[in-house]
Amino acid sequence: MQSRTKKLAILALFAALALGIYGLESLIPNPFPIPGIKLGLANIITLVVLRRFGVGEAALVLTVRILLSALLFGNGVTLLYSAAGGVLCLAIEFVINRFLSGKAIFVTAIFGALFHNAGQLVIAYFLTKVINVIVYTPYLGISAILTGLFTGLCAYYTLKLLPRIIRED
């Protein structure tokens, strides 16, 4: 019973952290003329929760983060974008994480970032009904690999430095 309460508290903490990181990140202006390029720092939290708890808990934290961020910082359109990206990202991260038995978290993060951008491109296509958004694909691919590497390393060190009270049941 005690550990369930603890888990709830820790997951709530992670959801709040993810929301805060997402909010801070949205303040960073995009230096590139291509929409959709961003660091994806909130993905660090998704990865950490996925590794520490499991896919169900990660999905829970992700859902809370996406719904609240759309409520606080965005609108219906941004909700669609982040939901499509987030769901695809978590799905592939779960598969890759299983495939690698939790090793090499940056590889997992890169695939997550790639699928996140792919999901956003698909939504961009359905919203604009213009096939030309496809020309963004190579730019988004390169950016996903670089930012995925970065967030993966962040997640690696976060997991390493996680306080004992969160790391243990």
Next chain:
Amino acid sequence: MSTETKEKSNSDPSAKKLIKRRIFILAVIIDIIALICIACIFIIRPIKSRNEQKRLSENSTRYAVIYQNGREMMRIDLDNARDNSFVITGNKGASNTITIKDHDIYFSDASCPHKLCVKQGSASKSHIPVICLPNKLMIIIENTTEGGEYDAIAY
């Protein structure tokens, strides 16, 4: 779950080797994706400049086509257009100012906070269409001699 498998793979050297091989395979996949992306970027660039040269040599008319929600809403003959600017309003009060200057067309202002469409610069110089996602607007340069094909995905 993850901690259990971690311990198992640490104790068993053959499992560790398998994981290493899997990491290697995935890393190769990532490298291939990166190479394809870089190759695509370098393919898109020359196609655009080739189209530009073709236009100049054939002396064709150059149109700026403005799409909203994927539908063509305006077609401007850039070679004969006078300098002016106008505002397009759309989804949920979003508005963009489009300016035509020196036979060039670009977004000069936008109501959204990031103003990515303004940063993308002029549609004739960019090798990809200029797109505003909040207002679902897009400016594409088309040449009549190419039968209305889009420049960037003509290959």
